[in-house]
Amino acid sequence: MTKRRTSLSHPPRQSGWGALSLEMLLSNLPGAVYRCLNDAHSTMQFASAGIEALTGYPPDAFRPPSKLTYASIIEPHDRVAVAAQIEAAIAEGKPYQVSYRILTSKGATKWIWEQGAAVVDASGAIVALEGFLADYTSVKNADATIREHASMLDKASDAIFVMNLAGTIIFWNKGAEGLFGVVPQQAIGCRYADLFAIPVSGYRKAHHAVMVEGEWRGEMSLALHDDTTVHTAMRWTLVPADADAGTSAKILVISSDISERKNAEARVHRMAYFDPLTDLPNRARFLDTLHHALLGSARNNRVGVLMFCDLDNFKSINDTRGHAAGDCLLQAVARRLERSVRATDMVARLGGDEFVVLLPAEDETFLGGARRAEKVASTILELMATPVRLAGDSESITASIGITLFSGSNETVESVLMKADAAMYQAKSAGRKTYRFFDPVMQESMVAQLNLQLSLRSALTDDEFVLYYQPQVGSDGAVLGAEALIRWQCKDGRMILPGDFIHAAEASGQIVEIGHWVLATACKQLAHWSRCAATQHLTLSINISALQFLEADFVTDTEEIFAATGVDPRRVKLELTESLLVTDVVSTAEKMEHLKALGVMFALDDFGTGYSSLSYLRKLPLDQLKIDTTFMRDVLTSRSDASIVRSIIALGDSLGLEVLAEGVESIGQRDFLHDAGCDAYQGFLYRPGLPAEGFMQYATAHLRAPPIGRHAG
Structure with a gap:
């Protein structure tokens, strides 16, 4: 609504005003229509009745002989920018669209959205500006609220993102960027399951739960692009569609990083169930595994094997070479025992120089179990025959192995261990560096001992x-x-x-x-x-x-x-x-x-x-x-x-x-x-x-x- 001197090349608009019906139409618009001259004062030639609802001033307040101009109620900090934007649009021969603040007659501030264009005569000179004014305050406030909420979501330490029901990501906050190492441009538009290569079964379980119950809570381990894994605690919430707002149903996901807790739990578990020196399962882990092996043996009527391995001359080496050398020797023995068995078998350290080997109950007969045990025992003795290098010197080590077979529900953890231990002493009595099976003749003496x-x-x-x-x-x-x-x-x-x-x-x-x-x-x-x-x-x-x-x-x-x-x-x-x-x-x-x-x-x-x-x-x-x-x-x-x-x-x-x-x-x-x-x-x-x-x-x-x-x- 400021004076414009620019000449335009397109033909002039038709001037003049319509009938009474046009004025009635204009008065019912949710805003105001205006026409101002391109003179020194931007004289308001016409303003529809709606301008009073916008500014608090009646239309006549902006027309001569009144000295009030519409430009004067624009927020002073916005005037220069508004004039520049209109000037630039007119110079390009285009309509203009601007938004700015005004001060109403009651001193209130409103946001105005204005759209207009220049009116030119036959010579191309600007003779007036015509346009439409609308109250933009509610939209501007809503936009500010949305920006504020988005800012707060970005400041949240948790990863927060939104998916549509098909699993495609449509919102991604900075917490998600920090946790997963994926920027919004990479995440938005991608399917969540594809972004992290999540197992289909895990994704389907969570998706089904949130669709049926409205919420799913659980833990997920996600593989990131740098080959690391992040452990997360997640909460998926179904956000229903809003017909009034025209929004569709979505899934809101809040994810917290629990990697430190999971790693701590893993360390505690390892301390509780693994020997810190040899990294083998310890006594507690072994006893639990043996207990389950006995249950499986009884349930499936299969034969399993327990081998008790005791080093023959460890004490002498430990006393003469020192505890450090003894520890190195035990570590070497642990690795040799692991090489003697399959991945499905178990090697554990009970303490000191005592090790056990547990072969799961797989054989249908005791003969089959005995043959399997003999093969493993022979492999162990063969590997043990190679001297161990300790501080530059070679040290020979041998082992005595006691073997017992188990099957059925009559065995207990204690009885199986005692049989294997008794057989080991038989191996030592036989000259060491050998293995012996449990002799049933020893049963009576062992029962009396129990x-x-x-x-x-x-x-x-x-x-x-x-x-x-x-x-x-x-x-x-x-x-x-x-x-x-x-x-x-x-x-x-x-x-x-x-x-x-x-x-x-x-x-x-x-x-x-x-x-x-x-x-x-x-x-x-x-x-x-x-x-x-x-x-x-x-x-x-x-x-x-x-x-x-x-x-x-x-x-x-x-x-x-x-x-x-x-x-x-x-x-x-x-x-x-x-x-x-x-x-x-x-x-x-x-x-x-x-x-x-x-x-x-x-x-x-x-x-x-x-x-x-x-x-x-x-x-x-x-x-x-x-x-x-x-x-x-x-x-x-x-x-x-x-x-x-x-x-x-x-x-x-x-x-x-x-x-x-x-x-x-x-x-x-x-x-x-x-x-x-x-x-x-x-x-x-x-x-x-x-x-x-x-x-x-x-x-x-x-x-x-x-x-x-x-x-x-």
Whole structure:
């Protein structure tokens, strides 16, 4: 509506006005029609009645003699741009379309959409502008709202996109671009299933659910273009069609990245079910797999195979070459075992140098299973025969393999494992570096072993264990103390000696709980003796199994027992076996030193029958060596046994250790020991193990002045 001087080449428009009917038509338009002259003031020549609804001013307000012009109510910031756009369109001989803001008579702001064209005369000069004005405010606000919503969707961290019902993407926010690495130009127009190569079954399941139920929630793993995989938690929501708005039905998808959570879950699962050193399935994973294999065997009446593999000389290599070399060896063994079997078979590490191989139940006969097992076992032994390179050196390794076949519902995880373990020991007995099948003849012994272990479980809870005390006597005949000996007093009256059940307790691990009971009961008894003047000087020797001592909380448990019973730790003597000393010298020494600081004494039991070396004796805080009974039996008739006993006594004396001989049954044996310089005796010559009351009577009857020197504690 501003003055235009431009000349146009097209013919002029017809000027003049129509009849009353035309004015009525114009007054009913949703806007206003105008005509203004191309003069200095853009004089409004005509404005339809609709201009009042737009501006708040009646049409006459813009016509002479009024000085108000339409251009003056245009928002000042928009005037220059509007004039420029109209000028450019007219210069090209085209109609113009502009949008801008005006200030109404009441001071309100409205958006106006204007479309018009120049009116020219016969010479091509512009004589007027004619056009149409419409209220654009609601459209502009709606557009702003849409832009705002789109902006907010773009700022969302989740991936948000929209598909039509055919699965074609029609909206794609920045979160989707960031998560999937696909820009909107690539995504929009593509089918979702094609964009990520999703399995058809997974897509159909989600699509069917959202169409039937209106929503689907679930997880999807999507393969991206860079060959990586992103794990997502998705929610698909059906947005119904809106007839009033003219929109069709769509599917709104909100997707969150759960890759970190899924990866963490995978790491936790791997830690729980895989051995960190060899990357093989661990005991927990194996036991679960074996359980399912037994169920499948019973259900399908097929034969499966379990192989128990134990390395023959691993301990020696681990001790001489170090733990790092031992770890490398175990890793090499794991890889060789994996190469010996198919992908459907299982190799697992139970712990230490113990491995198992599980062949699924596939054979119809035991003969078929045995042939399959022999083939795999031979392959394993063949691969093991090749030396392993450790730190530049070659190290030979062999294995003993126990094999058992299983089929039907009569087997359990425990029984199958025990059979394979028993067969493995048969292979070791046969010279190692070989394999053996489980011999049914062993079944009876194994069943008895199982029954014994079951009975041991209830023995503790039913209070069937008791302690006997065998006197330990000095060279002057005085009772110095006792050794606590466990007995199993069955409900039927039978008394079972430790030799008949300790091995079963160690094999099942129950020795730890039993040992804890022994230590607590013995300390309670010793605290009772300390309250009596006649026996307050006595010491008490308590056997500690290797499994019990190696428990991480052994020292803490022992301290708690001392505190609970009120015993004087300086009267407690813990007896350890030689096998414990070579298991883990560093850890053993640390625990001994900790307890030694409390006053606890230590005795090395069955000295001379195991693996002891002088280096161990020098490194560990021992107080006593115990000569094993096996050397005492023939000490009077065998030169070699006599020499061994004298050597042990001399060794103890040179190291400042007390020496006690077990199994002393005759005066001749006692005299021999006395002449050799032995410090103390224990055996049937004095008394077998006695109940607590019997021991008190014996100790009181053989009371002497409290011993001095090493016996003083």
